[in-house]
Amino acid sequence: MSARTQPAPVVIVGGGLAGLTAAHALRHHGIPFRLFEASDRLAGLARSFRDADGFSHDFGAHFITNRLAAALGMGAECRTVQHYGEVVRLGGEDISYPLGLLGVPRFDLSAAWTRLRDAVRSTASPNDAATWFRHNFGRALADEVALPLLEAWSGQAAERLAPAVGEKLPGGLLETLWLKLAGRLTDRAVAIGYCGALPQSASVWHVYPEHGVGAICARLAEGLDDAVTLGTRVQRIRVEGGRAVSVRVEDDELPVSAVISTAPIHVLPRLVEGTDALERFARFRFRPMILANLNLEGRHLLSDTVVWLPERGFASYRVTEAPISMPWLAPEGKTTLTVDIGCEVGDDWWTASDAAIAARCLEDIAPLVPDAARRHRSHRVLRTPIGYPLFMRDYESDRLRLAIDGTGVDNLLSVGRNGAFDHLLMEDVYCRTLAQVQPLIDELLPAVRAA
Amino acid sequence: MNVPSEQTPTASTLSAGGLPIEEVDCPLCGRDDAEPIAVGEDFEYHTTRDSWRMVRCRRCRLLYLNPRPAPAALDAIYPDDYHAFAFEPARFGLIHAVRTRLEARRLRRWCRGLPKRARVVDVGCGDGFHLQILRRYGRPGWQLEGVDPSPRAVTAARRAGLNIHAGTVEQVGLPPASYDLALMIMTLEHVPDPLASLAAVRRALKPRGRLVVVTDNADTLDFRLFGRRHWGGYHFPRHFHLFDAATLGATAAAAGFGVRRAETAVSPINAMYSLRNLLVDLGAPAKVHDRLTLDSPVGLGLFTVLDALQAARGEGSVLCATLERSGRGRVLRGRFGGAR
The missing domain is CATH 3.90.660.20 (Protoporphyrinogen oxidase, mitochondrial; domain 2)
Structure with missing residues (x-):
């Protein structure tokens, strides 16, 4: 190591899939970091275990x-995984999703009528989830299936939710048909509606790691022991002049070159001091x-x-x-x-x-x-x-700002399912986190190489 | 803090299949920002149970395998019966004879204008197939040499009486400014660091020396049809990077070469193996996909005709580029010799 000093470490808050993905990427580039996990083990939501009964x-x-x-x-x-199927229980009968629902005449007629009506009279793009579902699925399917599920799941009236809830659903009918067929032909549970960050295809299917889904975190954590601290909470993130400058850990102030947080986004404003840029996320x-x-x-x-x-x-x-x-x-x-x-x-x-x-x-x-x-x-x-x-309508514009512009503090990233506040599946968390961390790596790499 | 000191640190770990693997940055532009485009397995030789991911660099568009087998895994992924180690007339009969004729025509064209006492090196010579053609069809005064890191290939080539440097072209230290012509035929996609290999070849060339690069073309109909998984050109996990006209041109330029001539040529292999990989993956009986291998005249013949149609549109299965050390050639853009 030469005489020039390394830049301050990046601090990663949380050792779940997102935190470990970020840590793994930083280590690959030789960028110094410290990861703090409040609990006594890594993997967070990606954890798996086997109980005494097997x-x-x-x-x-x-x-x-x-x-x-x-x-x-x-x-x-x-x-x-050879098969993964979903059904909808209606009137005591299980109807396969999504294709079986197409065989229900009242859903088809209602959807066709909605399409026809919307083709004739131009309608504004929906600004709540209820309208979005009725517009896209037809009133019958929306009112009998989609909206009751949405409301039970969210605990909110669909009118209060943003249309983005629906936009998270899988792609077109033809694509779904093709992927279903491909799954049958290959005897694999081709992933349908499980890829947010990357395209779905017949070549992408569900698999299960021998030692549970948590094994992917163990994989990412390999060789990172020297930089990971368990059972330790980041108490404060100090921001000065619009940049994160230090974190407080075990009552010590640790200078940082950046912070990558996986904390739930509504908690983050309470961790940050020196700016109110994040206040708008507190109500998420x-x-x-x-x-x-x-x-x-x-x-x-x-x-x-x-x-x-x-x-x-x-x-x-x-x-x-x-x-x-x-x-x-x-x-x-x-x-x-x-x-x-x-x-x-x-x-x-x-x-x-x-x-x-x-x-x-x-x-x-x-x-x-x-x-x-x-x-x-x-x-x-x-x-x-x-x-x-x-995704409440009240704060939809702030949610979009978070997705597009980030936290409002340049070198403070909020990543992962809870940090990015998005319906992310495992692969999405991995891809999105890498994409979010990339600009930070580009920024820090010259200094690290110079040192 | 344990921080690797190299510019592009790569730590090798063990894959779940037990193979040493490494994560790499883009071998052309050095950035680590790529989108996955394909996932597949070793459909041909079944050397590992691992899955492999071909990615495309978002900056320079190069396709590369990431993660990929680490250097310590090379013995495992190139089995004894690997085709480039043992393309023998006894086993391949008619196919050997036809391929020898076709390759001889191409080689003679690339050798046009070479002096009587030219020095030629084939980098990644395998069992010496191309060198033997040159020995047979070229001028008697030519000094022919080969370079290959595989002990099995070196043994086979030396047994044929060829002069072989054992090791990679970076390792063997070819004499500088000594060669009139270098060949890299189906080699560049296998080497771990294409820029370093090209630089080593460039040093060995005389000032007016030329390098002919032949490599799989990732801008073809079969790539577009099978590119998510089964495309023959992936050759999982032995092709570390794959090129189209633009990325090959950029790679040549980055290594200081100019492009003198560029074209695509006919090869049945990638399209035929795309179909074969699909059938293997679907669990089709061996008697079906056995018709689609290097020793099947019917399969090779059929796919040669199909690829000839593609080649006529500038989308043949292999890219052939003649590069010159002077670096004065044109910079390639778009397709080779294509109508589009």
Whole structure:
């Protein structure tokens, strides 16, 4: 190392997929960094574990794409997911999504009528989610399926949500048909609607790492031990003259050349001092979620991997039987149903005991699995106050500003699902984080090389 | 703080398949900002269970493999029966005879104007196939040499009585300003650092010396059809970078070469292997995809005809560029000899 000193480190707040992706990229370029993770382990939402009864649980996504696996050199340790199907429960019948819904005449007629009407009279582009769905799907499909699901998921009236919620849905019909066909031909769960940052194609499918989805974080963290500090919270990010200059960690002030935060965006304004540029993000909201994993006797209790429940009467909006797609997640002859409940922190779902939540979920899914209570063996309940970012109309312009212009502090990046405040899947988190970090690398690299 | 001191640090790790791999920056412009365009496996030799990702540099548009096998993995990914080590008349019969004729025609054209006592080096000579053609069809006074890092290739070529420098062109230290002609035939896409290899070749050339580069063309119909996964030119994981006319021109220019002549030529390989890779990937029976290999006259014949149609449009499967050391040639843009 020469006499010229290295620039101050980049500080990364949080050791989940996004934080580790950033750390891995910085290390590749030899840019000094320190990563602080408040909890005692890495991987955050991407964590997985196997319980004593042989059930595997992933906190976040159940799978990654083969493209992400290849990027990380993990292709050989991933199993191909052969099938991944979704159905919508309507009138006691499970209708496949999205193609089966096309076979319902009232949905087709309503969609055709909407198209015709909109072709004749020009309409302004929708500025709320309800209008967006009715405009794009037709009134019948929107009112019976899309909007009830959206409202149960978000806890908000669809009129209060931004149309961007709908724009996150997968591409056109022909493309979906082709990808479905490709999946059949290749015996692979071709990823449909699971690629936000990169194009979908017949060559991109779901895979599952042998040691759980958390293995991708372990991969990214290889060789970074010297720069990672666990169990340590970043207390403050100090901004001067529009730039982050230091962070406070364990009551020490640490000079920084930049900060990459994975903290939920609405928390970030409280961490930053010396600017009010981030105040507008303080009102961004996340939907709290309860994910109840019910371990049951039997397998293929649902008609497909995911059952959407738009009809009133269900507390849950979605039930997933991941072992239909990934049989290795549960011991033979057993299965796990994951029941998703949208809730609010402190409501009667949130405050109920795990056993009470499991009991209510078993009752809720009785129309799907009548003997669920008899099959029930154990459960594991996860509560998260930051389940999904909510795209409320109130702050949609600020959300777009965050996506386009960033935090408002040049060298303070907010990345990852919670930091970027976006519905990002694993591959998206990886790609988006790399793209966000790239300008920072370009800025810092000359100084690092000079040193 | 443990910070690598090199300009482009590359740390090698083990892939899940146990192969040493490394993450790299764009071999042409040095930037690390690329979009993935394809994911695939070693459909041909099955040397690893790993998946590989071909990416396209957002700045200079070069295609390169990232991550890619590290130098320590090269033995593993080039098996003993690798075609370039053992293209033998006994095994390939008629195909060997036809290919020898066709390649002889091309080689003679590239050698046009060489002096009686010219010194020629084939970089990445494999088993010496092209050198043997030159020995047979060229002038008796030519001094022919080869360079190859593979011990198996070197043994095969030396057994044929050829003068071979064992190692990479950067390692072997060819005498400077000594060669009239250098050949890099289906080599540039395999080398880890194309600019360094070209620079080493350039040093070895006489001031008016020439280099002929032949490499896969990534601007073809079969690339557009199969480019997401099965395209034969990917040859996962042995082709580290792939070129079109523009990126080959830029690479040549960055290494100080000028382009004297550029064209595309016919080769059945990439289109045929695209189809074969697709069939292998779909689990088709071996008797079907066995018709689409280097030792299948029917497959080679059919795809030669198809590629000839493409070549007529300037989209033949291989790029052939004659570069000159002087660096005074024109800079390539767009397609080679194409109508578009």
